[in-house]
Amino acid sequence: MSDKKRTTIILFSGDYDKAMAAYIIANGAAAFDHEVTIFHTFWGLNALRKEEHVPVQKGFIEKMFAKMMPRGADKMGLSNMNFGGFGPKMIKNIIKKHNAMPLPQLIEMAQEQDVKLVACTMTMDLLGLQQEELLEGIEYAGVAAYLADAQEGNVNLFI
Amino acid sequence: MSDKKRTTIILFSGDYDKAMAAYIIANGAAAFDHEVTIFHTFWGLNALRKEEHVPVQKGFIEKMFAKMMPRGADKMGLSNMNFGGFGPKMIKNIIKKHNAMPLPQLIEMAQEQDVKLVACTMTMDLLGLQQEELLEGIEYAGVAAYLADAQEGNVNLFI
Amino acid sequence: MSDKKRTTIILFSGDYDKAMAAYIIANGAAAFDHEVTIFHTFWGLNALRKEEHVPVQKGFIEKMFAKMMPRGADKMGLSNMNFGGFGPKMIKNIIKKHNAMPLPQLIEMAQEQDVKLVACTMTMDLLGLQQEELLEGIEYAGVAAYLADAQEGNVNLFI
Numbered sequence: 450m451s452d453k454k455r456t457t458i459i460l461f462s463g464d465y466d467k468a469m470a471a472y473i474i475a476n477g478a479a480a481f482d483h484e485v486t487i488f489h490t491f492w493g494l495n496a497l498r499k500e501e502h503v504p505v506q507k508g509f510i511e512k513m514f515a516k517m518m519p520r521g522a523d524k525m526g527l528s529n530m531n532f533g534g535f536g537p538k539m540i541k542n543i544i545k546k547h548n549a550m551p552l553p554q555l556i557e558m559a560q561e562q563d564v565k566l567v568a569c570t571m572t573m574d575l576l577g578l579q580q581e582e583l584l585e586g587i588e589y590a591g592v593a594a595y596l597a598d599a600q601e602g603n604v605n606l607f608i
Numbered sequence: 609m610s611d612k613k614r615t616t617i618i619l620f621s622g623d624y625d626k627a628m629a630a631y632i633i634a635n636g637a638a639a640f641d642h643e644v645t646i647f648h649t650f651w652g653l654n655a656l657r658k659e660e661h662v663p664v665q666k667g668f669i670e671k672m673f674a675k676m677m678p679r680g681a682d683k684m685g686l687s688n689m690n691f692g693g694f695g696p697k698m699i700k701n702i703i704k705k706h707n708a709m710p711l712p713q714l715i716e717m718a719q720e721q722d723v724k725l726v727a728c729t730m731t732m733d734l735l736g737l738q739q740e741e742l743l744e745g746i747e748y749a750g751v752a753a754y755l756a757d758a759q760e761g762n763v764n765l766f767i
Numbered sequence: 768m769s770d771k772k773r774t775t776i777i778l779f780s781g782d783y784d785k786a787m788a789a790y791i792i793a794n795g796a797a798a799f800d801h802e803v804t805i806f807h808t809f810w811g812l813n814a815l816r817k818e819e820h821v822p823v824q825k826g827f828i829e830k831m832f833a834k835m836m837p838r839g840a841d842k843m844g845l846s847n848m849n850f851g852g853f854g855p856k857m858i859k860n861i862i863k864k865h866n867a868m869p870l871p872q873l874i875e876m877a878q879e880q881d882v883k884l885v886a887c888t889m890t891m892d893l894l895g896l897q898q899e900e901l902l903e904g905i906e907y908a909g910v911a912a913y914l915a916d917a918q919e920g921n922v923n924l925f926i
Contacts, residue, residue, distance in 0.1 A: 470777075470779055477914050481914050513698075514689075539831075544893065571632075600642070606765070618792075673857075760921075
């Protein structure tokens with residue numbers, strides 16, 4: 450166990466704005482030299498999906514879920530004022546105008562800063578997501594691994 | 609105050625999937641030998657409601673709330689892709705298929721593992737819920753009791 | 768750094784009930800003699816808006832956001848059972864009946880108890896909110912200031 454401070458975030462939400470908040474905090478904590486983990490579970494797994502369609506074997510319900518859930522960070526909706534997809538467009542325009550970072554770039558930055566991105570294997574099973582469909586360079590673990598990190602954490606958040 | 613690690617979760621949400629996440633973390637932490645508390649407030653109280661109708665005296669608004677809120681864990685909806693109640697059915701099918709545990713069993717397991725289940729008395733008042741309507745074996749407390757636990761907590765989450 | 772215990776809350780949500788929970792916890796922690804910070808970001812900023820219209824220069828999208836977002840705590844909706852604005856009316860009636868405190872008074876009480884209310888400058892930019900539009904006596908900061916507080920925190924929550 451290192452002496453570094455530690456931040457852990459459970460990203461449960463599949464909303465663009467909540468995922469932005471999670472990644473902004475994670476990147477900030479990494480810049481503060483914390484060891485940072487984002488544990489993606491349930492709808493938060495969608496932030497890790499590849500944008501392109503990945504052909505994998507799925508049952509009927511898994512296929513349905515795969516179709517209905519956003520494929521990757523850029524496709525996620527807002528928790529508020531989504532307006533059938535118009536809200537995210539507005540937010541992305543504003544982000545560009547303010548030279549802020551959109552979610553896909555925040556995720557890239559997190560990977561460059563060695564933020565540990567974890568996909569929850571139990572909920573991957575439930576939602577029918579397979580490793581081939583998720584970004585490269587992420588880890589796969591369950592609640593025990595999360596707790597081992599979090600119990601040493603200085604900042605633990607559920608988003 | 610014991611030397612055990614401690615996990616506290618505020619369950620504010622009345623969504624089936626969020627409550628599942630709360631109880632999976634709680635059960636995991638109990639297996640790690642943490643002292644675990646789930647403090648149910650606002651819509652999270654619905655997870656503790658008995659399934660059967662309990663005849664108690666209520667005012668008009670209390671009755672309306674009681675009717676509109678789900679009666680127990682099994683009746684709760686999803687935070688995402690609820691589809692008018694079809695989403696929870698799908699999720700429950702998938703849970704069964706994967707031999708995972710549905711929410712009512714996760715709650716039973718938590719009780720067997722001595723996770724402390726607390727109902728927030730202030731929000732019970734607001735929503736017009738009475739002790740007779742909630743599961744046996746739970747505790748009743750307010751924000752002061754929560755804070756006394758949480759300030760010694762290693763993992764504190766708001767779900 | 769003082770020896771006091773410390774509570775930090777990120778208020779991301781713009782829902783009346785979630786903001787109530789945040790402020791009830793904050794006021795409780797202040798009564799427990801914690802140093803307390805509420806860091807308002809994204810929709811949580813709406814809790815800090817003044818009720819009256821404040822004439823400031825805005826671009827088109829900023830104006831639209833300003834119109835669509837609730838102007839102050841009293842105008843916020845519920846996360847659940849909002850019923851097009853009828854839900855908040857019911858909750859406020861119940862709050863009055865039970866002699867509990869509505870959100871605007873919880874915010875006043877927090878200010879009297881020296882809870883540090885912070886507005887996230889980055890998301891103020893994104894949503895086009897200016898200092899003139901927010902309550903007096905609050906602070907302005909970014910994620911770095913939040914993390915400096917939270918890494919010493921005993922109770923850190925994301926709401």
